[in-house]
Amino acid sequence: MELQSAIYNEWRHVFKLDPEREISDERLDAICMSGTDAIIVGGSSGVTFDNTVDLMSRIRRYEVPCALEVSNEEAAVPGFDHYFIPLVLNTDKAEWLAGRQIQALRKFGAFIPWENTSAEGYLILNEEAQAAKLTGARAALDSETVAAHIYMADRLMHLPVIYMEYSGKFGDMELVKRALRLVTGARLFYGGGIDDAAKARQAAAAAHTVIVGNVIYDDLEAALSTVEAVLAVELPK
Ligand code: 1GP
Numbered sequence: 001m002e003l004q005s006a007i008y009n010e011w012r013h014v015f016k017l018d019p020e021r022e023i024s025d026e027r028l029d030a031i032c033m034s035g036t037d038a039i040i041v042g043g044s045s046g047v048t049f050d051n052t053v054d055l056m057s058r059i060r061r062y063e064v065p066c067a068l069e070v071s072n073e074e075a076a077v078p079g080f081d082h083y084f085i086p087l088v089l090n091t092d093k094a095e096w097l098a099g100r101q102i103q104a105l106r107k108f109g110a111f112i113p114w115e116n117t118s119a120e121g122y123l124i125l126n127e128e129a130q131a132a133k134l135t136g137a138r139a140a141l142d143s144e145t146v147a148a149h150i151y152m153a154d155r156l157m158h159l160p161v162i163y164m165e166y167s168g169k170f171g172d173m174e175l176v177k178r179a180l181r182l183v184t185g186a187r188l189f190y191g192g193g194i195d196d197a198a199k200a201r202q203a204a205a206a207a208h209t210v211i212v213g214n215v216i217y218d219d220l221e222a223a224l225s226t227v228e229a230v231l232a233v234e235l236p237k
Pocket of ligand 1: 016165166167168169190191192193194211212213214215
């Protein structure tokens with residue numbers, strides 16, 4: 001278990017691709033050959049078995065490791081290197097913490113490649129993000145409340161990954177750094193609003209793993225510039 005889960009413990013820079021969005025072969029080639037540590041496939045809506053298989057098989061032409069964030073049981077496609085199961089920590093709607101997951105596990109629990117599967121504790125911190133609206137996340141949290149969530153995820157629940165998600169907006173790096181100082185076992189992922197090398201550097205100094213999404217579709221050159229920017233920053237603590 002430990003050895004397999006370590007796959008993402010080496011990741012500093014990750015590109016996240018949304019199966020619902022179209023991406024040309026050329027652009028996908030540039031992303032897969034960019035030197036990024038991994039690609040995560042995932043999205044908040046419109047993720048289906050078919051569009052996930054399609055994107056996976058295109059990424060599979062390359063050597064880059066590829067993980068799936070399983071946000072919908074119908075789109076649980078075999079063949080990825082790793083699977084992340086998101087648990088939304090800052091919502092009052094229990095279905096997003098341990099509701100839908102339980103339903104999926106009732107059906108598929110015995111068939112899940114557990115050695116390649118990890119829980120991912122999500123803290124959704126941008127109220128405007130689609131994921132926040134979908135899950136009813138209480139995104140406007142003060143620093144003490146964020147710290148309490150980190151204690152819960154890291155020290156009580158022993159989640160292997162905590163994901164500070166600002167999707168669509170560049171987050172509060174002081175808050176992310178504080179979270180990083182608090183984690184003892186979890187890998188801290190940060191994602192949201194990175195659209196140039198300078199923001200990528202700041203995020204790389206605040207979190208273990210930096211995830212870049214939207215800019216891939218908006219400005220390929222800027223997206224590619226984040227790889228070197230992140231990899232040049234020494235891993236915090
Ligand atoms: C989204 O955290 C990722 O889940 C990346 O965010 O799309 O804003 O880069 P952006």
